[in-house]
Amino acid sequence: MSASERSSSLTHLARLGFSGLAEADALLGELELAGIPRESAMSAAAVAADPDEAIGAVARLARRDEKALRALREDGQAWRALWALLGASTGFADFFLRNPGELAHLKDAGHSLPSGEEMRGSLLEAVGAEGGFAADGGETAWVALRVRYRRMLARIAAFDLLSDAPVDHVPEVAARLADAAGAALEASLAVARTRVSGGAAGAGLFPREQVAQAQLAIIGMGKTGARELNYVSDVDVIFVAGAEEDALAELGESRIVDIATRLAVQTMRGISGIEIEPPLWEVDANLRPEGKQGALVRTLDSHLAYYDRWAKSWEFQALLKARPIAGDIGLGDAYVAAVQPKVWTSAARENFVDSVQRMRERVTEHIPAGEVSFQIKLGPGGIRDIEFTVQLLQLVHGLSDDRIRQRGTLEALDALVAEGYIGRSEASAFSRDYRVLRLLEHRVQLRHLRRTHLMPARPEDLRVLARATGLSDSGPGVWELWESVKREVRDIHVRLFYRPLLSAVAALPEDERVLSAAQAHDRLAAIGFADPAGALRHIAALTSGLSRKATIQRHLMPVMIRWFADGVDPDYGLLAFRRLSERLGDTPWFLRMLRDSSAAAESLTRVLSGSRYVGELMEWIPESAAWLDDDELLRPRSGVALQQEARAIQARHGSVDEAMRSVRALRRRELLRTAMGAILGSVTIEEVADALTTVTEVTIQATLRAVRPTVVPPEHDALDFSVIAMGRFGGRELGFGSDADVMYVYRPNGVDPQRAHELSLKLVAALRQQSEDHRVPLDLDAGLRPEGRNGPLARSIDAYEEYYRRWSLSWEAQALLRARGVAGSVKLIEAFTQLADRVRYPERVDEQGLREIKRIKARVESERLPQGVDPARHLKLGPGSLSDVEWLVQLLQLAHAHDVPGMRTTSTLDALAAAREAGLVPAVGAERLAEAWRLASRLRSANTLLSGQTSDVLPVDRKKLDGIGRLLEYPPRSATQVEEDYLGTTRRARRVFEKLFYG
Template identity: 45%
Template sequence: MVAAVRAGASGGLVSRPESARRRGDRLSRYGFADVARAAALLGPDGLGWWDAGAGGPTDDGAAALVRTVGSTADPDLALHQVHRLVAVAPEVPAALRADPGLAARLLAVLGASEALGDHLVGAPTHWAQLASDTDPDTFRGAEALRAELSPAGGGTAAVEELRLAYRGVLLRIAAADLTGARTVDEVMAELAALADGTLAAALRISEAEAPGELPRLAVVAMGKCGGRELNYVSDVDVLFVAEPVGDGDTDAALRAATAIAVRLIDVCRQVAWQVDAGLRPEGRDGPLVRTVASYRAYYTRWAKGWEFQALLKARPVTGDAALAEEWLDCVRPLVWQATDAAQRPKMVAEVRAMRRRVEDQLSAADVEREIKLGRGGLRDIEFAVQLLQLVHGRSDPELREPNTLAALAALTAGGYVGRADGEELAGSYRFLRTVEHRLQLQHLRRTHRIPDDEAGLRWLAHALGYRAEGDRTVVQAFLRDWSRLARNVRRLHEKLLYRPLLEAVAKVPTEALRLTSGAAESRLAALGFEDPAGALRHIGALTGGVSRTAAIQRTLLPALLPEFADAPEPDHGLLAYRRVSEKLGRTPWYLRLLRDSGPVAIRLARLLGTSRYVTDLLARDPEALRLLADDAELVPREPAALTEAMSAAVRRHDRPDDAVGALRALRRRELFRIACADLLGRLDVVAVGRALSDVTDAVLAAALRVARAAVDAPADLRFTVIGMGRLGGAEMSYGSDADVLFVHSGGDDAQSRAHAVAEKLRALLSAPAPDPPLPIDAGLRPEGRQGPLVRSLAAYRSYYARWSRVWESQALLRARYVAGDAALGDEFLAVADPVRYPAKGLDTAQVREILRIKARVDAERLPRGADPATHTKLGRGGLADVEWTVQLLQLRYAGATPTLRTTRTLDALDAAVGAGLLTAADAMELSAAWRLAGSVRNAMMLVRGRPSDQLPRHGVELAGVVRALRFDGEDPGEFVDEYLRTARRARHVVADRMEAEVP
């Protein structure tokens, strides 16, 4: 038969007669895509359901079967799988003719699931479980199901018996699901009951194999299994609780229980799915099994907000029932104590932040295609429901439901969710879970992603029961419904959590519950606002009244409040938004921009909630907000464009103060651009350093022209500015001064004029003004602050030839031309090169001098009270450690190795690897530490609005740094641990390299 099928399928279509084409058209109308193959499989050499001569089914019974095949999700797949099944179970065709119910169920499964088709071929008697006389459309109940899944004893045979029994039950559930005999609610509950029975059977097998006395052991379901809303393919979340029997040894009981739990997990993996105990205290790092007292101690002292959220769905499954109830009696009260605003004021905010992080980790494509984690997906519904449970369940026990739909019904009945909104969310949840079921049934694999390709979308739409509507294809019909549903879910998600807060102050009629002022303050407190009454006043000021402005704010704030609530200091973000809105509220473009340009409002809220630095810049220049509307504007400007723009700005003013005022305003706008791009994840620390340095270069060049004109410097005065330190390395941070040297080329008569230019330049850029100053630091000049501010090129040459010390050679490693006379800059660098790149490297005394200075810096320059482990500049493994190591290599070897002659730290690291002076692994450790320390330093400035080199170990500032850096961990403390590990590894490399460089 297989050979005949292949022969029929491979027949040439071009030479087919007209009647064959007509037959093909008819098969197409039945839903077959590969009509040649379908004709062969249905024909006399196949199932015998199709008369090629007549161009139709052989009889009425065959016609009914062909129609049934055509109604499945994938008729071609169903037909192929029938043939595979008939090869091992020849009685199937006759049974299908005799039992239309069997035909509907079996063919629906074969057309929707390749995996269950494979199972039926491997277990050729299981198809009979779908016969009508076995009553497959009636759920037999949880206890009957447990009895069905009860292999005797332990060992491989028992596991295989359980696996086959599990697949048989799964087959019946899928058939009832696909034929509409079960609602999606019932399917989820039955899948959870199947998981319960499987866990119970796996426990019996594991206990049967265990040696010695058995401990008391209870298995508690969590997650979707705990909520009786399981899908076809999912990890099953559990917790294990154990106690000794009587007065037995607790440690011995825990060891025995752990061995049983490990075996249970292995049995379930072989049978069906992974058991996931990752929701246990301390996650995968914690013990697999704990006593009740151990759980109590952990949840009382250490548990995070999301762990209490997870406990909402806890439900005993199998094992010692009395022990499970004892555990539940212990943990249930803790859930509602933890959600009390007085005891844990930011608990709900912590849960919200975790949800946001999950969404942020999705790619742009996955955000749009993921029905579980994406926008408008299942998590949005579950999350809104669980948060409302956590907020209101303290005072209303009716809301303490583990099942999402039951909890949503309770929220609706209690008036916490409007009836129409509740019905829409419930319908959306059922639709999305049905989509999830169809996707997973196809291959019995865990997936939650809508297909990208047309064929996959067509299959899914057919599986969901869609049919073409007029000129709209099944794919278009499905995509229309899905996109509309996702938008509504997201809207309702925001509405349920935030719109009632607005109603409390704006008194907008709605179906949703209108909160009293006290209830609104309670919800704001639960979301993390330290001053909920003040936050409510801000909301009232923004949304109160009947003006168009207030109406737009009522539309915007439900989407913005989540961003403020996610921030470490929600009150600050909301207050900053109010101030910006009051300053620009009457500007025609402001609210229109926020309302009509989707990203702008969310970006603005995220920035204001995270960064005082950005808030301060925007307060001085509210129109800079326009930059957030265009991704192209969130890219640092090219150096040439910056130079031209700043030169043009100063040319428009005659008075020096006015010219530099315009210049500093332009700098402020560029700082805002760079900071926003940084916080929105568009720039790394290297790009930020380069962008800030480019802006500083352009500012110095333009300000130098103003300074020269202000002191009436002669045109023939050659004057140049050399960048040093972070400016010279193009590695500036937000709080960096501009380290420079001033050089002129004249004699004694030019010295006073050059000095006047330099002093005027410093005064203009550091004078008090609304815009951030740019301090000019010339402390790296010869003789330091005791030496003249400006020197001639000849004086520099003489000094470096006679008096230069090794630290000055080290400082010159960063020297580069920045502004003024470019030719003079090149001449200065030609003087500097032999000093910073000594031909013979360094002698022993010079190396030891560098190490002595470094030790002195470590001992004396670290601020009093600073933590050397987390000080980003001078701490262990910080910026100075990495830079001194790199610079020591440059001083020793750049004279003979030209590739080392660079002012940039990371470029020098790469060159050192290329020259064989560092291993790639060591360079990677140094680079990682330098990048991380620089990023933290920048984040501290962005968050606090003032510079700091000290990473805090806890508190809102640490939370702000973690948010600014978009760290993926759930606990800010994890970021500190990561910083310490990175710095520690770099410190080891630094110590090894410096020791190795001592001749």
């Protein structure tokens, strides 16, 4: 090719839309060698939104299956369809590279859309379905289903992309996408029936005849139900179980629900689980009664009972689009028929309009700041503005007019304008803008076959989007069009959506506005709020609107404000209450508790204004507010109950990460329960320590159970491994913010010693990793092991025995006084305990060792205290504080526990009581030591509860001291009294300590 010919060719490529001209020219040459004429490729490239992507993908396909590509070129329409797909979607390029045999099926693409019946038949054929059961219940059936689904999807996309006016075909394309989703669920359900009835090991088996008798209806919700689905979107569903009367009588409702639940789980897995062929989309069942917390599958009667008693307004709004899409259609039709009357009477519920408006606002508020200007779906002027406006108008006017009861947004718009509820110009603008927004959404999802609702930011991506939609000739043009659509949609939305609110606000009586803003500001400042302006904003957010929640809180707020003002930190308490209230929304039990139980409401203000530790945890566990209405729920749960729950969690979850997320949630919940009980005086300091220790033990035990199978291979299962609690953990004396001191021990039991050591270290690493919690840290501190931080993290029982026999130092024997096995092999724990007893309860007193402990204690007092901290204020290392009491008791144990059995305990106070009974400590001295230990422990925990941060120093700040005092049930403004009580108590304890320890 001459230079001029080459230049002309490159110019032609640029006109076709190529950017990388040299690379495109080279790839065209490569295709020519593969038997694809240059002109044929260049002609087809004209239909590609991104010709560079398209030609690259075609070249890769040629390298993979040259013959299939040449065969496809013979069909002009199929050839254009391929280039259109590859130029608009890297996802389809990947699909055809994985499955080059699918290229042959593009001969049907681009001419027309496949019908719902055709897709359902094709997908059922792919899994060999007959009589509701697939031929194979294994993973191969799921792979076949996914490949066939994407074949159908390619046909839909090809028609869409090759259309002269794709914006006009949006409703039709969206409807076929919803039909494809229903067909996929139907095929996956057929596979699920085979799996559940014995077609795949491990699926959980039921007799085939029982599976056949169990009915499962899959109800499409949202865009699926309305036949308005995207290319890649969560498919919202609700599962309904049932059976014919004879089957119900024979099997019982519980059995039917069990089978249906297993079918639902396997159906979802077939669509969304990880297989060789990637998942299709997420099956989202969170619109079911009680959301994620509710049963996955219910009977029709159970659904109706929930909707009659508990459902919120938004749930009826969601049900507006409910439609049977798979499974037993008769049962699905019965479900829809039963809920429809409830949907169309929901607008009569109190403050329904306000609740719908607030829900739309919450959606906008939760968009990340960086995404707002790119959000096609959720942002201001986006798809949601149109949908919410249409649905609100439908629900309000559909109460008495059944002519506007449509599922689809565009059909509903047509009905609303026909019946005079919306102007023709507004409806026309909404209809046109809705199609434009949906087309943009379709194209950005097609790009990588990935769920997204964001406009691209890069100019080159906008250029491709403009070509893919046909809405503009350039990237800036498509962006400008989108901005104009957003402005128009937002304007119409505000005018229509807030009409009812404006009239309601105008009707409010004047006497409800008791104080002006200035008067309210001054009042809040006077009663103790440091930021009255901020408090006013929180109060406005809590009480504005016409919802039931706002009404109840308007009545309660004057009283609650006073309670907050009486608390330690009124400003934080009010902020935390607002966050909690927003998390709980219109939850009936929460509003009922606030209204009907003044004690619970007051307790809520007390814990929120008194503890950032509690406030931050309650935001993540809002249901904990219910505990305030039942004193028993504030009591720590038993170790047995927590163990059972932890084991149940691990049985439910297939992966370690999933199980440990739930175990960490269990730990946070129980820490919160204990903290709330401590603040409200429901539990003593001893009970707090025991509860915190118990939940830490359960967490470590559950973590070890979870990680061991992933670390220790079956051939080394004889290896014993245990966790030994040390320090305050071993003494069952943990406080809020305490580390968990531990040691690790193993016994090879025939495993190669070096291999046993390596596996034990891996167990330690896995324990640390899986127990990490950024919300409430759990630090497994192994610093008390032999040789301290210089020693190996884990030792064999024999190595421990040799070490303690030959090299053990006095402080290491002292550390063992609180050693207690908490997790792992029981036999190994028993062996370690016997070893520890020989070291920590020696038959003969080591006078030199006792002198060394006294020397170390003196050094700790002079060297370990943080620089600049007043020693008298250090709750752990200061004179007369925790360290003095514990070291004295431990010295006595080393000297006398062999002869005084009662002192053979890891508990400081129990050992002190035994020493007193043995006459080793005077009664008055023991009382003073115990008093100092309890007070220092309580102050240490209160310090953490107040600030949410761990600290061992009694604050100097008077406000913080007062806050700590309030948590310890001192009256307000008791900072000085708290300080004096602590300093006096520790002075008295120090005198006892010096007399007994150094004397």
